[in-house]
Amino acid sequence: MPELPEVEVTRLSFADRITGATVQSVRLGKPLRWPVGCLPDTLVGQKISGVRRRGKYLMVDLQQGLLLMHLGMSGSLTFGEQTRAMGKHDHFDLETTQGVLRLNDPRRFGAVVFAPNEQSPQAQKLLGKLGVEPLGEEFFLADFQRALKQRKAPIKQVLLAGEVVVGVGNIYASEALFLAGIRPTTRALRLSRQRVERLREAICTVLARAVEKGGSTLKDFSNAHGESGYFQLEAAVYARQGENCRVCGTAIRMIRQGQRATFYCPTCQKP
C-alpha cells in the first residue's frame, strides 16, 4: 500500500535524524522478500551519509555501499530510541548511534538488500528498469509520450508496471486517470498528445498532493503507528464502486485489470 508519497513521507521523517549516525548492530527477524545479501559485520561501524529515494525504494547510503529498502505492501519504518524487543512483525533493525531504524512488515513483501554501490548488479537488479521520477525535474512530456507510444497495454497497467514512470501504485493510478479524464482500459499508444499531457499533469498533481497531506500528518508520526497521509485523502474513485461520481453523479464502476481492482467514472473518463 505504500506508494511513492508514503515512501517519500517516510524518508522525510527520518533522513535528517539518521544522517551522520554510525551503525552499531543489525537484528533480523523473519526472512523478507530477498536475503539482505551481506553479513551484519559488513554494516557495523559504517557511517550513514544520507537517505535517498528511487521509485518506492529507499536508499540508505553508507560509507561503503548502500541499503535498499522496500516497504512492499504492508511495511512501515520507524526511527527512534527503540527499547522494545522486536515484535512478531519486526524483521529488520538497524541500530545506530542516533536511533534504531526498524522495519515492520506483516506480509513480508518488503525487502532490505545490501549493494556495494549503485551500479552493482545487486542494485541494478532492483533499480535498473525503473521509469522516470514523476516528481523530479525530468518528467518530460516528449519522453512520456514516446514511451507510451510503444505500449499497447491498457494505460492503467502501463502506469502500474513502473517502467515508464515510477511510484504510481494501484490507488493513485485510478485517481490520476480520473483526474485526466482517461478510461483505464484505453491502450497507452492510442492516447493523443493532449491527453498524455493531461495525464502527466494529473500524476504530478495527485502524487504531490498526497506527499503534502502525508507531511501534514507527519507531526503525529512518532505517536501514531506510521500510517501516514493518504488514508485520509478523499478518493475520487478508488474503492467507491456504486457510489456517485463527485463531478457528474454517475455510479463509479469497478473492473479488474491484471488481477487488480480498477475504479473509474464511465462518464468523466473517455476511452
Add this chain to the structure above:
DNA sequence: CACGGATCCTGATGGC
C-alpha cells in the same frame, strides 16, 4: 520485447 498470469504473505472481512 512486450504482455499477462501466477506468485509470495498474512490480516481483515464476510458467509455460514
Add this chain to the structure above:
DNA sequence: TGCCATCAGGATCCGT
C-alpha cells in the same frame, strides 16, 4: 478462541 474462503496489494518471474 468458530471455521473457512476470499481478498488486497508491489513487483518479479516465467511462459507465450
